[in-house]
Amino acid sequence: MALERRALIGMCVLIAVNQLGFGGIVPALPLYAQSFGVSASAIGLAIAVYGLARFVVAVPSGQLSDRIGRRPTLAIGGLVSAIGNLGCALAGSYPEFIAARFVAGLGAGLVLTTGQVVLADITTPERRARTIAIYQGTFIFSVGIGPYPGGLLAEHLGLAAPFTAYAAAGSAAAIVAWLAIPETREHGRGALGHGALPAFSRQIALLRRQIGFMLVGLIALMNAVVRTGGLFSIIPVLASTRMGLSVDTIGLGLAAGSVAGLGATYPAGMLADRYGRKAVIVPATVLSGASMLLFGLAAGEALYLTACLIWGVATAVGGSAPAAYAADSAPPGMNAAAMSTFRMLGDIGYVLGPLALGAIVDWQGPETALASGAAGLVLAGVAFARFAAETHRRSG
Numbered sequence: 001m002a003l004e005r006r007a008l009i010g011m012c013v014l015i016a017v018n019q020l021g022f023g024g025i026v027p028a029l030p031l032y033a034q035s036f037g038v039s040a041s042a043i044g045l046a047i048a049v050y051g052l053a054r055f056v057v058a059v060p061s062g063q064l065s066d067r068i069g070r071r072p073t074l075a076i077g078g079l080v081s082a083i084g085n086l087g088c089a090l091a092g093s094y095p096e097f098i099a100a101r102f103v104a105g106l107g108a109g110l111v112l113t114t115g116q117v118v119l120a121d122i123t124t125p126e127r128r129a130r131t132i133a134i135y136q137g138t139f140i141f142s143v144g145i146g147p148y149p150g151g152l153l154a155e156h157l158g159l160a161a162p163f164t165a166y167a168a169a170g171s172a173a174a175i176v177a178w179l180a181i182p183e184t185r186e187h188g189r190g191a192l193g194h195g196a197l198p199a200f201s202r203q204i205a206l207l208r209r210q211i212g213f214m215l216v217g218l219i220a221l222m223n224a225v226v227r228t229g230g231l232f233s234i235i236p237v238l239a240s241t242r243m244g245l246s247v248d249t250i251g252l253g254l255a256a257g258s259v260a261g262l263g264a265t266y267p268a269g270m271l272a273d274r275y276g277r278k279a280v281i282v283p284a285t286v287l288s289g290a291s292m293l294l295f296g297l298a299a300g301e302a303l304y305l306t307a308c309l310i311w312g313v314a315t316a317v318g319g320s321a322p323a324a325y326a327a328d329s330a331p332p333g334m335n336a337a338a339m340s341t342f343r344m345l346g347d348i349g350y351v352l353g354p355l356a357l358g359a360i361v362d363w364q365g366p367e368t369a370l371a372s373g374a375a376g377l378v379l380a381g382v383a384f385a386r387f388a389a390e391t392h393r394r395s396g
Helices: 002-024 029-034 040-067 070-090 094-122 128-145 147-157 161-180 185-189 200-208 211-241 247-275 278-297 301-317 321-328 335-364 366-387
Strands: none
Touching: 002 070, 002 094, 002 128, 002 147, 002 161, 002 247, 029 040, 029 094, 029 211, 040 070, 040 094, 040 200, 040 211, 040 335, 070 094, 070 161, 094 128, 094 161, 094 185, 094 321, 094 335, 128 147, 128 247, 128 301, 128 321, 147 161, 147 247, 200 211, 200 335, 211 247, 211 278, 211 301, 211 321, 211 335, 211 366, 247 278, 247 301, 247 321, 278 301, 278 321, 278 366, 321 335, 335 366
């Protein structure tokens, strides 16, 4: 238990530092991209290229964490993230900004994928969802609260300032990874030795045959579509232009949603451990879709803040159960393959969301784009409810 506790505490500190920096750029990112004089689709590209980098590095992150260990992979990810975000802050043109965003995405992919591998290593199905909920609550709170200080930095020091802050956060995350997180690779393998496992590509092929695993990956994909294509790309611009809200008010709304959802995170993990993963995943997915519709209907600050609150609660409630479901699906010793594939499926949405929803904005407007994302989320939730098998439900 000492290893598990130390690893969980270390991962929570690391992700709090790293994701506070990530959240800080949310209100400034689309406006910073817009400052280079580009279209809505190009703003979407600035977000999508980050997801593309995460997608590219997802499976290699799992392989690297199996080869050199979880802790070194996390530290490398923090350093690469710092370099990329500093490049964003110093970019003198849109192409330079896009290139730096790709580097930052590579670092983020290493950190986020390996972090989920660590959690799979240290948990068992009986307490997995609530343990992941502690980590996920820290993650969501940090991402959600970050837009407020990020908005203040952008308002008073310029739109590049949050990227500089994120570079500092990435460096701090690398230090935490190296000094505070124990190595969990052998713990995750249990009695299995490295030689007893099939090739990494074979492990992924085994996972792809599980319909429930692929459907929970679809939910992760659609959540990434609406988060990056809607929340990160469309909604800040919509709130600024149509609602007349300032950058710091936009950030305050996103932060308020995070605070509202924080209290629901751990109880949702307990429910997923007691009643099953599906009992939490399905309603949270549908509620997330509903919040996107409300963002599209909002015409002022009150409805904007309401939508932020609903989004924050829905993502907090649904934060741990999908990752727990993916970890449940891993055959013995294959945590790195399972969690890196799960991250890869989600990161496809990070690529598609800004591009697809940005194109819909240019074609039919932001309301139609948000409604399209909402419909995709609801359909993914319905498919999961119908076809995915339950992986864990406590008896008695």
